[in-house]
Amino acid sequence: MTTLIDNTRPSAERPATERYDVDAVNSAGRRPPLYAPRKKIFPKRASGYFRKFKWLVMLVTLTIYYVTPWLRWDRGPFAPDQAVLVDLANKRFYFFFIEIWPQEFYYVAGMLVMAGIGLFLITSTVGRAWCGYACPQTVWVDLFLVVERFIEGDRNARIKLDAAPWSASKLTKRMIKHVTWLVIGVLTGGAWVFYFADAPTLLGDIATLQAPLVAYATIGLLTATTYTFGGLMREQVCTYMCPWPRIQGAMLDENSLTVTYNDWRGEPRTRHAKRAIAEGKPVGDCVDCNACVVVCPMGIDIRDGQQLECITCALCIDACDDVMTRLGKEPGLISYATLSDYNQNMALATGSGKVIQPTRIRDQITGRLNDAIKHTDWRSIIRPRTIVYFVGWSAIGLAMLTALALRSPLSLNVLHDRNPLYVELRDGSIRNGYEVKILNMTPALRTVELRLEGLPGAQLSLVDGGEDTAQVLNLELEPDKVLPLRLYVRVPPGARPASQAKFHIVVETPDGHARSNTETTFEVPENAK
Ligand code: SF4
Numbered sequence: 001m002t003t004l005i006d007n008t009r010p011s012a013e014r015p016a017t018e019r020y021d022v023d024a025v026n027s028a029g030r031r032p033p034l035y036a037p038r039k040k041i042f043p044k045r046a047s048g049y050f051r052k053f054k055w056l057v058m059l060v061t062l063t064i065y066y067v068t069p070w071l072r073w074d075r076g077p078f079a080p081d082q083a084v085l086v087d088l089a090n091k092r093f094y095f096f097f098i099e100i101w102p103q104e105f106y107y108v109a110g111m112l113v114m115a116g117i118g119l120f121l122i123t124s125t126v127g128r129a130w131c132g133y134a135c136p137q138t139v140w141v142d143l144f145l146v147v148e149r150f151i152e153g154d155r156n157a158r159i160k161l162d163a164a165p166w167s168a169s170k171l172t173k174r175m176i177k178h179v180t181w182l183v184i185g186v187l188t189g190g191a192w193v194f195y196f197a198d199a200p201t202l203l204g205d206i207a208t209l210q211a212p213l214v215a216y217a218t219i220g221l222l223t224a225t226t227y228t229f230g231g232l233m234r235e236q237v238c239t240y241m242c243p244w245p246r247i248q249g250a251m252l253d254e255n256s257l258t259v260t261y262n263d264w265r266g267e268p269r270t271r272h273a274k275r276a277i278a279e280g281k282p283v284g285d286c287v288d289c290n291a292c293v294v295v296c297p298m299g300i301d302i303r304d305g306q307q308l309e310c311i312t313c314a315l316c317i318d319a320c321d322d323v324m325t326r327l328g329k330e331p332g333l334i335s336y337a338t339l340s341d342y343n344q345n346m347a348l349a350t351g352s353g354k355v356i357q358p359t360r361i362r363d364q365i366t367g368r369l370n371d372a373i374k375h376t377d378w379r380s381i382i383r384p385r386t387i388v389y390f391v392g393w394s395a396i397g398l399a400m401l402t403a404l405a406l407r408s409p410l411s412l413n414v415l416h417d418r419n420p421l422y423v424e425l426r427d428g429s430i431r432n433g434y435e436v437k438i439l440n441m442t443p444a445l446r447t448v449e450l451r452l453e454g455l456p457g458a459q460l461s462l463v464d465g466g467e468d469t470a471q472v473l474n475l476e477l478e479p480d481k482v483l484p485l486r487l488y489v490r491v492p493p494g495a496r497p498a499s500q501a502k503f504h505i506v507v508e509t510p511d512g513h514a515r516s517n518t519e520t521t522f523e524v525p526e527n528a529k
């Protein structure tokens, strides 16, 4: 590490900054061939606005993940009290007050579509913000790095430890680190299985070795993947395994915000500004200190331009802003910027030529940046494309909420018997048979009336109910269950329709609050038509 002096300012104001000895191991210029052995990255701890924001996102996302299965929600004696539960055994998905049945899978499909459009919206506005802040891989790698720093120290201490021969101290630190990572892996896998069963019960079963084998297998698998991806593979998962970096290229446009090195301001970079100025050479703001490289968890140098590896975590912005502040210069040498604004500023810095001229963007006497420089602001995210995404996303959300609000807690499925289509009885009546399923989608006992509409004179009877016929059947529905029935509909000779007739089978609570009906047909013999 060496000390750099800013010689572009009066000597009394000259602050000093440090230069880091670091290789951007994944830098575009020196990217190794595929399948080359991984070079270890030892990211330095960053501090600043974006780092604080990342801590906050990490805290919120991890809390949601680990705590959610333990939230209780009173659904009465006939349904589980877990607020969020994927009940595979009974084919139900519970989400607080919402209960989704298998035939309502379109809600899940709608949420997946919303998640997809949401990713389009976020990527087209703020680039790979998902990757940089909220992706589980990013969050868990950050968590594993916190553990690593706590046990082994920050970058220099970790490099020293890594290069040191094996000793009792090194062995102890490494063991503590890996055991802690494994414990995090177990907790991660453990939290996942709690989404699929009553969490307190399953925890007791796991502790007493009475849980199903699949629970232990899932915990084992997720422990292994969390430990491997978060602790050992880290940036390689994003670079080689995740498809998202490839897809996002198609989603960005010239108005998307991305983490950008503003070379129109930073170049020509130099570590020896005084000598360069004395030699009459132009000098940009970048002092080539590598602070932006040393904090990068992906091992790249943002000064090489946009790269597939960059997850836009913005830690290099924090690092460079810190350097600029210490040098008494404006922050923002690395910043969130759009390509469109960058191009305008580059045109300003180069004029009609291709060479960046620092004198064109900074007043050499006052030292102030040119007022014509375009600064990217949040308004750039509002444009036709993002509005279309937002409207589409909101429309699906509203449609799902409306469908949920209007959804009947009763549902009815009817299937007409195919063989025989009808039976002609001795008294001249025609009888049709139906398979009926009544779904009580509430955790409470219900009494319902089943009747016919649109088929005058028709009588109902249950196949298992003997010869008794009625206009209305009163039925008891168990909570959160399906009642399957075999039903006969019988029309006396005087009321026989001349041809196939359409009518409705209706179930309704006596108070009329819940109702469901299904249209079906009543078949008659050809000679009756
Ligand atoms: S270049 Fe900057 S924004 Fe990109 S991954 Fe590295 S630190 Fe994060």
Ligand code: SF4
Pocket (backbone or CB within 6 Å): 261, 266, 285, 286, 287, 288, 289, 290, 291, 292, 293, 303, 319, 320, 323, 333, 334
């Ligand atoms: S961009 Fe900023 S942090 Fe990176 S080397 Fe230049 S001055 Fe240092």
